[in-house]
Amino acid sequence: MSSSPTRRQVVRLFPVPSRSRPLEGLYLNEDLPAPVAGVPALVYANFVTSLDGRVAVSDNGGTSRLPEGLTNSRDWRLFQELQAHADCLVSHGGYLRALAAGRLGNILQVGTGDGSGDIVRWRAAQGMTGQPAVAIVSASLDMPIPDSLSTYAQPVHVLTTTTANEDRRAALEEAGYDVVATGAGPWVRARDAVEALAERGYRRLYLQTGPRMLESALRERVLARLYLTISHRLVGGDRFDTMVRGDAPLGVAGRLRLSALYLDEAPDLDCGQLFARFDTA
Ligand SMILES: NC(=O)c1ccc[n+]([C@@H]2O[C@H](COP(=O)([O-])OP(=O)(O)OC[C@H]3O[C@@H](n4cnc5c(N)ncnc54)[C@H](OP(=O)(O)O)[C@@H]3O)[C@@H](O)[C@H]2O)c1
Known part of the structure; x- marks a missing residue:
């Protein structure tokens, strides 16, 4: 990473007064809410969105x-600084399938990338433990468990419903995973x-999950804080x-209160972005 001041800084827009802050440590050094x-x-939870509200797009094959x-x-x-605060990362079946298919990179360990030794x-x-535990939320239980979880000796908890496929559930238990049927589903x-x-x-x-869990966390009033990266771009498209x-x-249940807002206009970005922090209480 270059050491130029603009490269390293973001501008805090809220709370006022506005001032420059280093990007590194922005979320690592802040207190999380109760x-x-x-x-x-x-x-x-954390999401990244476009200005027109897209977090994902679908191709013709769906x-x-x-x-x-x-x-x-x-x-x-x-994202990694937020992971650092967690004693358990919450992932889901959809992510594990995307990871296995090579559509998404590995986000199940903390501080394993270049330049993240300070997080460790x-x-x-x-x-804290070197690595957080990982919870996997899945109704179908139709997902591979990645090898990295055993490589890093992370406890794994699979959270599913009482109607989950019994054979898949038994196979996971036989492999040594803690499988919990939390309710009737779906x-x-x-x-x-x-x-x-x-x-x-x-x-x-730390919810590293998708729209379904975020909706549930909001409706059931368990989410305390939402971190949002807002990329200064419109994506468009129907799907x-x-x-x-x-x-x-x-x-x-969808009302949030802005507690911090940072502007990132680093010269090597193809467009700027905002880092917003919202609290539900
Ligand atoms: N931009 C962003 O910040 C961001 C963040 C998250 C996701 N995304 C993207 O948005 C798209 C849709 O997200 P997604 O795949 O996460 O969609 P999702 O519909 O929230 O979850 C996908 C699958 O994960 C399992 N799952 C999720 N929540 C569950 C729950 N409460 N109970 C049981 N199982 C649950 C289910 O599959 P099984 O039951 O079959 O396991 C579900 O079909 C993807 O392209 C993703 O990459 C973007």
Whole structure:
């Protein structure tokens, strides 16, 4: 990474007064909020979106993928800083299938990329485990468990429904994974997932999941904080995903309060981006 000041800085726009801040450490050195009242663990999530609200686009074959250019090394750095705070990363079947197919990169370990040694040291200084545990949310249980989880000795918890396929469930248990049927389904409810993970001792859950879990976490009022990277681009196209779906509007469950906003106009970005932080309480 170049050491030019513009390359390293972002501008805090809110809270005022505005001022420059180093990108590195922006999320690592901040305090995370308390869990939502009545929720036994802190739940936070991160998304990256275009100005027209696209988090993914689908090609003609129906395969969903991140829009071109939406993510970059600076957003990735902050994503890893958010991972650093977690004692459990929450992933899902859809991600594990995309990972196995090579459509997405590996985001199941913390601080393993170039230039992220400080994240590893930061976790050690906090007395945290080298790697967080990983929870996998899946209704179908039709996904491969990546080898990296055993390579890094991460505890793995599979959260599913009582109607999940029994053979797949038995195979996962036989392979030594903790499989938890959290409810009747058809999907795992975020609140049930959080309670199951809190029972296992986890207190900081980073949702690395998609629209379905985010919707559930908002509706069931377990999400404390949403981090959002807003890329200064319009993506367009008819086939796309936004951050939440669902049959009904979210209503008050969708109301958030901005707690920080940073502008990133680094010269090597093909367009700028905002890093926004919203709290639900
Ligand atoms: N831009 C961003 O920040 C961002 C963030 C997340 C995702 N995305 C993209 O958006 C697109 C759609 O996201 P997605 O694949 O995450 O969609 P999703 O519909 O939220 O989840 C995909 C699959 O994961 C499993 N799953 C998720 N939530 C579950 C729940 N509550 N209970 C049980 N199983 C659950 C289900 O598959 P099984 O039951 O078969 O396992 C589900 O079909 C993808 O292209 C993704 O890469 C973008």
